[in-house]
Amino acid sequence: MRVRTSDALRKELEDDIEHGRLSPGDKLDEQTLAERFEVSRTPAREALLQLAAAGIVRLVPRQGAVVSSVSPQLAIGMVEVLTALEAEAAGLAARRMSSTEKAELAKLHLASQAAVKRLDSPAYIKNNAAFHAAIYQGSRNEFLAEQIRSTRLRMRFYHRSSLYQPARLKASFQEHARVMEAIKSGDDALAQHLMREHILFGGRVFADLIANLTSRKP
Structure with a gap:
């Protein structure tokens, strides 16, 4: 699936979360996302940063992003x-x-x-x-x-x-x-x-x- 922009990639990931294809605790890394959506790592990184800013994922040092859980x-x-x-x-x-x-x-x-x-x-x-x-x-x-x-x-x-x-x-x-x-x-x-x-x-x-x-x- 080719997704050209970070905004479009973010929306695809939000859809995955909304429909249960991604659950709290699931890991997301730039390289895997880049390969899945046929883009460079830059839009993948930007999409994760957007999701992190909204609190939807957490950025964990040396581990990448993780879908946020709720206390x-x-x-x-x-x-x-x-x-x-x-x-x-x-x-x-x-x-x-x-x-x-x-x-x-x-x-x-x-x-x-x-x-x-x-x-x-x-x-x-x-x-x-x-x-x-x-x-x-x-x-x-x-x-x-x-x-x-x-x-x-x-x-x-x-x-x-x-x-x-x-x-x-x-x-x-x-x-x-x-x-x-x-x-x-x-x-x-x-x-x-x-x-x-x-x-x-x-x-x-x-x-x-x-x-x-x-x-x-x-």
Whole structure:
């Protein structure tokens, strides 16, 4: 695969992390990336520096880059930030989404119902991402959307894991329904409140998962 620029290479690596092809602790080195993407080591190095600046990878002396993991303390902080950002996006979407966009949001939510009934976590995770992405787009605030995407990317591995829990998967679907109705009705305050609750509920599961994974380490 030929990727010419460091920005394009960075986006490819972000996609690998988002879709679980790279997990926390996985190593990334310039030479391997250069060979994979058919570029020199310079854009590979620049892409890793960009990811490191965003906290998505860590640069380890004499070892290269490692996909960042999340401590319980950092997890709590990230959930608090994500809660505020997502709530703001939902409120803005309630005010700014067109009727066509609101109808599309309802379709995205309905499309996830089959995955919930089958307890098909991989399918629901894709639906979940599309649902939230539609809200970010509907907020008409690209800077806000970028901050949310960056934060979610750092949490992605653990967040995906929480949606493999049947109870959390079902609860997430129900919470989406309430958020969707608030946005459709144009009630920005209610949309903010419900999205805040949605992220906080998921955040509790997320923080517990981080704590459990950390406690198992030797």
